[in-house]
Amino acid sequence: MGKADKIKVGERIKQVRKKLGMNQSEFGRNLDEISPIRQSTVREWEAGNNFPSMERIIKIAKLGNVSIDYLVTGSESTIIQIPQKIAKKIDQILLETGKWSKAFEKLRDISRFDSDYKIWKSKVEKPFNICIAYLNPLTRPFVEVIDD
Known part of the structure; x- marks a missing residue:
């Protein structure tokens, strides 16, 4: 910078x-x-x-x-949004792994194989980054969970 x-x-x-x-x-x-x-x-x-x-x-x-x-x-972006189905899957990964840093690899599996993710991916830019933002406790407050 x-x-x-x-x-x-x-x-x-x-x-x-x-x-x-x-x-x-x-x-x-x-x-x-x-x-x-x-x-x-x-x-x-x-x-x-x-x-x-x-x-x-x-x-x-x-x-x-x-x-x-x-x-x-300096620009106001739109609110980052994630579908409830995807958010629930990420929450389940967190429960299974215990730490957000350990959940990262399992999140990659969702991005490759999950049908809900594939549908959402076709509608938004950088869906994996949104998932990471939801997964990370520092950035999670900036991600809004929306109805599917």
Whole structure:
């Protein structure tokens, strides 16, 4: 990511913070109460000198009630949606494996052999990425389960 892109992301982070009516210190504390983010770190993000980790981008998006896509690209994307049938299959994989990281390989089987997945795949872009987003606890809140 180039300097110009970092500056744009920083400007959007600043907009989110200002919309929330917080100074940089308050914003850092609200992003992570256990290990608060320093005011100087927030300042570096906003200036485009540094870029937050993906985990922190997710926290900023949640706190500011904006999409990750908006923070990173500046555009509002549509809500990520996954059919209930597929979501239930992913939930079952999680129950069987116990960890989302271990469930990844089983998810590949769904993408290859499941008839519901194949039908859905013909209707959306990047369905496997949507499944991964649903599988991952950090990004799952950004995926909406819809009726089939």
